[in-house]
Amino acid sequence: MVMGTAWLVVQRHLPEILDPSVYGQLRMPTSNVGNFFIGVWPRWDAVHHLNLAMGGYFASSPGESVFYPLYAGLTWLLALVLGGRYIEAGLLLSTITAAAVFVFLILIGDHLFGDESGKWAAISLAAYPTAVFLIAPFTEALFLALTLSAIYLAYLGRWWPAAVSAFLASLARGPGLTLSLPLAILAIRQWDSTHRPIRFQAVSVLVAVAAPLVGGVSFLAWRSIAGFPSMSETLRQYTGTTFVDPLTGIVTALRQWITILDLPTTLDTLSALLFLAVTVVMAFNPRWRKIELLAYMLVNIGFLLSRRTENATSLKSISRYVLVLFPAFLVAGDYLKQARSATRFLYLVISSSLLIVLSALYALWFFLG
Structure with missing residues (x-):
């Protein structure tokens, strides 16, 4: 509602955005009602x-070959089922997988920290300022749903279905490759706690740990066979992105932020600093120091901070990637489960208010991630 209203009010003042070329081959709605509900996504x-679909x-x-x-x-x-309505299909896919994200987040939270923790984890994600990307036609919800399902199934010792989820996750986004690390750590922890379960599931465990690598490498191999430039060359040529060590990446990003100081760069920089801080807290708090989760945070944040971009900020889109x-959620x-009601209320008010504002800006083609 907020996004549709913002678009209908402002679109007349943004004639260049109405140029059909920005949408490629998509068939965009022509009516106000269509734009209100569908065209803003x-x-x-x-x-x-x-x-690409x-x-x-x-x-x-x-x-576009960089997209998995x-x-x-x-x-x-x-x-195909919806009669060629690609926008609606993308929205349906994101909505279904976002629902799965919240379900698995609740299950994992309750499994690790007890009742109510999962519920508040889901709420904290749903109210997060950039959560609009979970419903929009982006890959975040699909990737996160598959990743969470793989982790949860591994916690339960159900390694064959975990392998399927992990394999598919690596076909949704490049960082899916890194899922092998937390799965391997979980396998080792289960072996340490009781030898019997892992000994009799050795094959399924090995398959699950290898599955993300197999999926990701298979796509990269297909790109090469199909004649596309390497992933690094494509990123350099089309986005100006090269890869450096994380320290160089974050120093470069901070310098760019100080120089530019616009809203997108500020959002990206604050997002990076916030999730770095949460990672540090996880490392020092025994209750939250789950090695498999800490490893997941470190390897993914390290990857996100290892980019250096010349024609845009190096942290570009990190406010979405987080x-x-x-x-962290x-x-x-x-x-939040243990916090006072006033603290919960304050988080929800501030975070939800930012979500509403950023969702409206997203509809107006303001770059948020």
Whole structure:
């Protein structure tokens, strides 16, 4: 409602945004009602994902080959059912997988920290200022749902289905490759606690640990066979992004922030600092020091901070990417469970207010991630 209202009020003052070329091959709504409910969602990378679903990699720019295939493939399948409505298909896919995210977040939170922790973890994520990307046609919800399901199933010792989820997660986003590390740590912890379960599941455990690597490497191999430039070369050519060590990346990003000081750069910088702080708290708080979750945070944050971009800020889009750092929301949920009602209320008011404002800005093509 907020996004649709913002768009209908402001669109007449943004004629350049109405240029159909920004939407690629998408069939955009022409009525006010259509724009109110549907037309406000295809923005930035969502346009790329939906066009990729429509035409595939060979009908798109080589720059779009950096996007992993699962989201576009599932959107294409849903669009077949919906009569070629790709925007609606993307929204349906994101909505379904976002619901799964909240379910698995509740299950994992309660499993690790007791009743109510999971509920508050889900609430903290749902109210997070950039949570609009979980519903929009982006890959975050799909990737997070598969990652959470793999982790939860591994906690339960159900390694075969965990392997399937982990494999699919690595086909949804590049960082899915890193899922092998927390799964390996979980396997070792289960071995240490009781030898019998792991000994009789050795094959399934090995498959689950290897699955993210197999999935991610398979896509990279296909890109190479199909004739696309390497991932690093494509990122350099189309986004100006190269990879450096995390320390160099964060120093570069802070210098860019001080120089630019606009809202997107500020959001990205504060997001990086916030989740770095949560990671430090996890490392020093025994209750939250779950090695598999800490490893997940460290490897993903390290990857996010290892980018250096010349024609944009190095932390570009990190305010969206942090949505997949689910251990931070588990920590927030456990904290909120024990917090006073006033603290919970304050978090919800501040975070939800920012979510409303940023959602409206998203609808107006303001870059948030």
